Amino acid sequence: MRFLMTTSKADPPDDKLVAEMDRLVEEMTRKGVLLAAGGLDPVGTHVSSSGGKVTMTDGPFTESKETILSFALVEVRSKEEAIELAKHFWLIVGNGEGAIRQVYGPE
């Protein structure tokens, strides 16, 4: 099963964190669990659709609590495994907030 792990708030990374994160990515790849990972531009375009009208609004947005800053897509055998991986990740990142959500499919 796949889980999308996201961060929505985190301390800005320093060189040490970047190096540790590279190593974590390497280790998760070697474990065969990491499918994809990436960072997202916090300045995006907000989309809303109502009654057949699609409206786009360019960011940045002040309501940044739900903004996803980075993600990792993992393939694991249980939710608990995803949680263990996330713990490992947050031990390196330090303070912040994020989410773990199951991705439906491909099974």
Next chain:
Amino acid sequence: MTVPEAHRAVDAVWRLESARIIAGLARLVNDVGLAEELAQDALVAALRQWPESGIPPNPGGWLMATARHQAIDRIRRSERLRRNLELLGHEARQQQQSAIFDGQPDLDAVVEGEGVRDDLLRLMFISCHPVLSTEARVALTLKLLGGLTTGEIARAFLSTEPAIAQRIVRAKRTLASRQIPFEVPPEPERAARLASVLEVIYLIFNEGYTATAGDDWIRPELCYEALRLGRMLAELSPAEPEVHGLAALMEIQASRMRARLGPAGEPIPLLEQNRGAWDQLLIRRGFAALLRAERLGRPPGPYMVQAAIAACHARAQRAGDTDWERIVALYELLAALTPTPVVELNRAVAVAMAFGAARGLELVDPLLARPELRDYHLLPSVRGDLLARLGRHEEARTEFERAAALARNARERAVLLGRAAARPPGGQAGPSGSRPAGFP
């Protein structure tokens, strides 16, 4: 934290970390069986302590440290182990060898301060050692590298827990009594040993992808397990093209997992699948792995060629877009590398698609004399397809019936009987009369 919660967490940690722990311990005590025992003891300690103390911040490290203490204890108490340890003098040499094996300095060992990567690679090689039977290699690999329980392995292979447990115990005993070293094999035997590792992983994948027996046609958990092992091996041994070839092959085949089953659990042939249901992420990962293999610039091996064939299908947006002539050329290459009747049969299917059913049938008919294919249900199944396409429905029906009688998997048998029934004796073809050749 409740006890069941803690147990689930311990279980997850075990699945993620046990291979590394067993591999590290095996290097320490030079005995895979003992290493697993020590790791299991640490697991038991965790199950006892963690529900009260909570999960430690670095659970894998906790398990490793606990097991290592127990290992050192045992070494102090055992003369045999002390002798084993003296053998560790040659470990430095082994590490150099594996650095050469990977074609680059072992940066990882330097960075991590311990050769985790080499240990895992050694564990793969020893679990797939040719002194063991194929079944034993598969079971040991799933146990030691996949972190599966004997119960899970038994369920996956429709066997019983005691049978699997015994298979594993015997395998570990064989490795110990034959004094198989915990090493990355040196040059003369390396290629054959790597081939055994690849074979075991692909066997696990195929058992999941097309279950040979039982009621389910696919057991996805085995496919994911094999994929995970393949991805792991690709990182452990990145200079070997066939390692990436196998990873590419499994990624691309797994991308079709969701599209291969109909609503009633019946298998759907490749050319009839809804390509929109193919997993594009896995396809891209497969292409990337194939590229990695190709960039190593060595002559392609059988896994790379099979991955290239799978990539041809993945590239075609509609079944009609498939580049069959390229697939024929790739099967010719594959037949030169591994001249087996099954490859010949697949080549015949490709030829039929590229140049017409009659040309395909010309290649299939001589295979009827091959004793290896006498009980292979896909031979009459393919032949039935080709005969049907040529309008020879009576003969096609006989072939589908024969295929159904040979198929050991219930779902597959049902599909084949359906095809036979669609061709009533002496009558016209039924609705699925135009079905294309249905190789998976």
